[in-house]
Ligand SMILES: [Fe+2]
Ligand SMILES: [Fe+2]
């Protein structure tokens with residue numbers, strides 16, 4: 257799998273589906289905005305490359321908004337700190353070459369047109385495409401499920417027209433009005449479980465060949481979106497991924513398999529994006545409902561990754577990390593030989609990282625305690641003996657790698673928080 261043909265939009269869709277799982281109110285928001293953006297860009301006859309960039313940007317435009325509260329506020333209105341999540345989203349994506357343009361579009365996707373002043377924000381050019389995503393986003397935010405979309409449309413369009421030139425670029429408002437007669441667009445938006453799958457193949461969404469190193473880079477970005485939702489988890493996936501990669505090498509995986517393991521490590525908690533951060537950060541004991549919500553995260557990881565056929569191995573290694581050899585794990589209760597070696601490696605990497613990492617409310621275990629816990633879990637039939645032995649044989653080396661990876665992640669998290677924090681005061 258060193259070279260796999262994979263749609264970049266397919267990978268991004270997996271991420272946006274994950275972040276929209278957090279509330280039924282948001283269900284499909286990213287897909288809806290991407291769908292409407294697609295038709296606006298087509299209506300405007302933008303050059304094909306620009307159509308692609310604006311579509312990809314729309315598909316993940318709100319990924320910088322990490323809490324459920326912030327996401328819901330953005331659907332309701334455009335609060336004063338509205339630009340923060342755009343800037344954060346851009347910060348996360350800008351280092352990934354294929355998404356550089358999309359990152360710049362996302363950065364300004366709430367910039368009002370302001371009679372033309374919105375072409376620039378604090379000396380920086382605002383891409384025209386940002387205004388497209390803005391219009392699509394606000395239009396979709398007004399759609400109310402449960403009411404016929406065609407009945408709602410006149411009200412929504414009237415509200416948009418009222419803000420033509422003040423908030424939205426007038427040419428874009430005209431383009432939106434040209435789409436009003438195409439009933440199917442509005443029906444797709446609301447009735448389809450996956451609106452962007454309704455876009456007929458037109459060559460725009462050409463397959464982009466991502467090499468394995470690109471996928472590592474993108475998975476790394478995903479891991480920050482997963483981890484940065486809470487300061488309690490801010491460095492977790494970084495530690496698990498590096499530990500798992502190192503263990504994979506030591507148990508004899510090929511170099512490519514080790515990269516696959518690194519990707520799976522970055523994505524192993526993807527389903528946590530669907531869990532309310534109030535639960536992730538709850539100081540006291542979780543009640544039954546909250547506990548079950550957390551436990552569901554590997555189930556979500558499985559199904560989110562299941563949408564990408566080329567990710568079969570990654571899905572298995574990533575989403576079985578709470579399965580146990582004795583069958584008492586979750587969510588599939590996979591037992592013994594049915595649990596692949598890659599999944600056993602991930603389980604050990606996850607436990608090892610969880611018990612040794614420092615969290616805001618407690619220090620990680622010292623070496624002696626950690627070794628005790630790992631041995632106990634082997635004795636209970638929870639973890640694989642061979643993998644744990646390999647870990648214990650290279651304990652210092654792996655622990656140092658884990659610490660370094662998590663230290664770097666903590667520094668990135670601080671810088672990430674500053675991105676929003678500074679802008680909030682501007
Ligand atoms: Fe937004
Ligand atoms: Fe949005």
Ligand SMILES: [Fe+2]
Pocket residue numbers: 524525553554577578606
């Ligand atoms: Fe987990």
